[in-house]
Amino acid sequence: MSRASVVVAALFSVGLSAGFGHAQTSKPAVEKLYILNCGEGVAGDISRWSPGLNEGKSMDFVDNCYLIKHAQGWFLWDTGIPDAVAAMPNGLAPADPKAVTWHRPKTLAAQLGELGVAAADIKAMAVSHTHPDHIGNVEMFPAAMPYVQKAEYEWPGANGAPRFKPEHPVTRLEGDHDVFGDGSVTIFSTPGHTPGHQSLLVKLPHTGAVVLTGDAVHFKSNWDNRGVPVSNTSKEQTLASMQRISETLDKEKAQLWINHDKAQRDSLKLAPAFYD
Ligand SMILES: [Zn+2]
Numbered sequence: 001m002s003r004a005s006v007v008v009a010a011l012f013s014v015g016l017s018a019g020f021g022h023a024q025t026s027k028p029a030v031e032k033l034y035i036l037n038c039g040e041g042v043a044g045d046i047s048r049w050s051p052g053l054n055e056g057k058s059m060d061f062v063d064n065c066y067l068i069k070h071a072q073g074w075f076l077w078d079t080g081i082p083d084a085v086a087a088m089p090n091g092l093a094p095a096d097p098k099a100v101t102w103h104r105p106k107t108l109a110a111q112l113g114e115l116g117v118a119a120a121d122i123k124a125m126a127v128s129h130t131h132p133d134h135i136g137n138v139e140m141f142p143a144a145m146p147y148v149q150k151a152e153y154e155w156p157g158a159n160g161a162p163r164f165k166p167e168h169p170v171t172r173l174e175g176d177h178d179v180f181g182d183g184s185v186t187i188f189s190t191p192g193h194t195p196g197h198q199s200l201l202v203k204l205p206h207t208g209a210v211v212l213t214g215d216a217v218h219f220k221s222n223w224d225n226r227g228v229p230v231s232n233t234s235k236e237q238t239l240a241s242m243q244r245i246s247e248t249l250d251k252e253k254a255q256l257w258i259n260h261d262k263a264q265r266d267s268l269k270l271a272p273a274f275y276d
Contacts (some may be wrong), residue, residue, distance in 0.1 A: 019109050029071030030184035034271040036111045038080020039063030039133060045098035050227040051217050061100050062262045063133050065108060065214055067117070067271070074117060074127040076211055077200050078209060078259070080134035083107040108137050111271055124176055124179060128214025129194040130163040138168065145171045147187055152196025190216040190245060192238030201248060207275040209254035214218060216241050219261040
């Protein structure tokens with residue numbers, strides 16, 4: 001084949017790959033990542049997350065969503081506290097006063113709107129796990145098929161209720177998944193906080209590799225001390241997942257972005273600023 005026909009063939013094959021995960025391009029095409037404010041809260045007693053430490057101490061929490069622009073389309077990681085909480089003047093109080101009282105200073109819908117992104121533009125998404133501060137706005141995206149681990153999907157909720165509305169289709173994973181087929185956005189299995197918890201590895205062109213934790217770890221001191229929250233479904237799996245994340249950080253020379261860590265988020269740029 002001549003050089004020109006190789007180029008034409010390559011363009012043609014890209015044009016033919018309608019779905020995600022079939023990219024024929026050799027260059028990863030992730031363009032940028034926005035951190036969205038998906039909640040702010042106060043934990044009543046952080047020893048719930050770090051047994052034996054900081055008994056009775058309260059701590060501020062944040063909750064992030066991450067919007068990624070890839071040449072093949074938008075990808076949303078986690079959906080945060082329900083947007084309806086923005087209208088609650090006292091926030092959303094937990095049943096257990098040691099847990100987090102959440103506020104929603106800005107809705108997810110408003111932040112997407114400021115970026116000119118409609119809910120219908122988001123064709124691909126995933127949630128780290130099915131706790132309410134991560135799945136609060138899944139139904140804002142009825143056309144998207146969230147990637148969720150089979151173990152999470154089948155984990156019974158309160159009174160045996162399903163974790164997702166049965167009419168909302170999901171893509172069930174059993175392990176890791178390369179979302180766009182070019183290695184730039186990879187879901188990887190990190191169970192322990194919940195049975196099918198997952199984390200995300202994003203390889204940005206200038207920022208480099210970043211691991212988005214979900215709740216594999218809640219804040220930096222827990223990462224440093226390998227603290228495992230009392231409510232996690234498996235301590236052994238949690239520690240193994242932290243080890244896996246640690247190895248991923250080394251291998252990919254990646255930064256660790258911890259979803260609920262307020263001090264870290266205060267040091268990062270929020271949307272409309274972005275990382276490329
Ligand atoms: Zn959680």
